[in-house]
Amino acid sequence: MKFIRNQLLKFEMDPTLAGYLSILIMLLFIILICVMANFITKQVVIRMITKIVKNTKYQWDNMLLERKVFHKLSHIVPAIIIYHFASAFPTYHNAIEKGAIAYLTIMGLIVINSLLNAMNDIYQTYEISKIKPVKGYIQVVKIIVVLFGSILVIANLMGKSPLLLLSGIGALSAILMLVFKDSLLGLVAGVQLTANDMVRVGDWIEVPKYGANGDVLDISLNTVKVQNFDKTITMLPSYALISDSFINWRGMQASGGRRIKRSLFVDTTSISFCTEEMIEHFKSIHFLSDYIIDRENEIATYNSKNKINQNNRVNGRALTNIGVFRTYISHYLQNHPGINQEMTLMVRQLAPSENGLPIEIYAFANSVKWTIYETVQADIFDHLFAVAPEFGIRLFQNPSGSDFRALRMNEE
Numbered sequence: 001m002k003f004i005r006n007q008l009l010k011f012e013m014d015p016t017l018a019g020y021l022s023i024l025i026m027l028l029f030i031i032l033i034c035v036m037a038n039f040i041t042k043q044v045v046i047r048m049i050t051k052i053v054k055n056t057k058y059q060w061d062n063m064l065l066e067r068k069v070f071h072k073l074s075h076i077v078p079a080i081i082i083y084h085f086a087s088a089f090p091t092y093h094n095a096i097e098k099g100a101i102a103y104l105t106i107m108g109l110i111v112i113n114s115l116l117n118a119m120n121d122i123y124q125t126y127e128i129s130k131i132k133p134v135k136g137y138i139q140v141v142k143i144i145v146v147l148f149g150s151i152l153v154i155a156n157l158m159g160k161s162p163l164l165l166l167s168g169i170g171a172l173s174a175i176l177m178l179v180f181k182d183s184l185l186g187l188v189a190g191v192q193l194t195a196n197d198m199v200r201v202g203d204w205i206e207v208p209k210y211g212a213n214g215d216v217l218d219i220s221l222n223t224v225k226v227q228n229f230d231k232t233i234t235m236l237p238s239y240a241l242i243s244d245s246f247i248n249w250r251g252m253q254a255s256g257g258r259r260i261k262r263s264l265f266v267d268t269t270s271i272s273f274c275t276e277e278m279i280e281h282f283k284s285i286h287f288l289s290d291y292i293i294d295r296e297n298e299i300a301t302y303n304s305k306n307k308i309n310q311n312n313r314v315n316g317r318a319l320t321n322i323g324v325f326r327t328y329i330s331h332y333l334q335n336h337p338g339i340n341q342e343m344t345l346m347v348r349q350l351a352p353s354e355n356g357l358p359i360e361i362y363a364f365a366n367s368v369k370w371t372i373y374e375t376v377q378a379d380i381f382d383h384l385f386a387v388a389p390e391f392g393i394r395l396f397q398n399p400s401g402s403d404f405r406a407l408r409m410n411e412e
Contacts, residue, residue, distance in 0.1 A: 136190035139221035257364030338376035356396035
């Protein structure tokens with residue numbers, strides 16, 4: 001700048017004016033150099049890097065490009081130029097250097113943040129990321145980096161040693177614990193969730209307390225993002241999955257079968273012993289013909305061996321319509337293409353109640369897809385509701401308005 005001032009004085013310019021004008025020219029010169037350096041960096045260097053990255057067979061460098069790590073690095077060049085020319089302004093030398101260093105530190109933090117995001121993106125391209133997500137840990141690293149970066153910036157602007165500021169953090173620990181309470185709880189929860197493999201990205205979880213019932217989209221330091229089946233989004237605190245109970249349906253999805261557990265309620269007044277006509281009718285049913293013949297022989301042998309008086313049907317053994325109906329359901333399910341035959345299949349009676357005798361079907365559909373599961377379940381019960389009268393079975397339901405109208409008409 002002295003050189004510029006001396007050149008201006010050769011034109012017999014006022015020394016004060018020459019001093020101000022030399023400062024202005026120097027500023028314009030520095031700005032011009034910064035603009036040219038930024039232009040060369042972005043338009044030449046970054047374009048070359050982009051071309052090289054896109055032509056490589058690796059994917060990780062594309063992540064760096066998408067997160068604009070190289071673009072943000074280009075902003076460091078003007079700050080280095082300004083720092084280099086700080087000595088040209090003796091009066092403001094220290095202030096310019098401190099400002100340039102603070103800017104370099106802040107840009108360094110921004111670059112590190114983008115680099116960490118790119119590392120997370122690269123990690124998510126691997127299947128293990130669904131089992132062992134690291135987003136929470138990366139967010140912890142970001143907090144630490146920002147914390148120490150902020151200390152460096154403040155120490156630089158104050159002209160103090162960073163160690164002096166670090167020594168005062170102990171006194172602020174209580175405040176920091178309060179400010180970062182959720183992050184600390186989330187960090188502990190994230191470690192437990194990952195170590196115990198409690199939840200993964202893609203799992204179907206159900207958390208009734210928070211109204212969440214859907215697929216896990218993301219697991220971060222503070223939150224777990226769940227997309228419900230109605231396409232709404234629920235954000236859960238990470239530590240809620242540790243402190244509160246939740247259902248993870250991963251085991252069901254991995255098993256290849258989804259449980260059907262539903263009951264038919266039989267009117268107990270329709271339960272009776274089978275007559276000869278009923279037995280002959282049952283023999284014509286495909287799933288029952290062999291069973292009826294075998295059971296008839298077995299019962300006849302037992303009654304004959306034990307000399308049972310068959311004049312009274314209470315004596316000895318006999319077929320009942322409810323027993324035959326239960327056997328039919330079991331055979332029907334064993335031959336149903338939508339039922340997983342490798343998993344538990346059971347038709348059982350539950351304790352009778354005011355609603356009748358529950359006949360519970362406990363089986364597994366051979367698909368975990370919701371629509372297929374509901375279709376299989378509906379098809380089974382459609383059929384059972386329709387065939388129940390064939391066994392002399394009445395299914396229970398509370399009286400409706402049509403029942404009362406029919407009763408009234410009969411009385412009239």
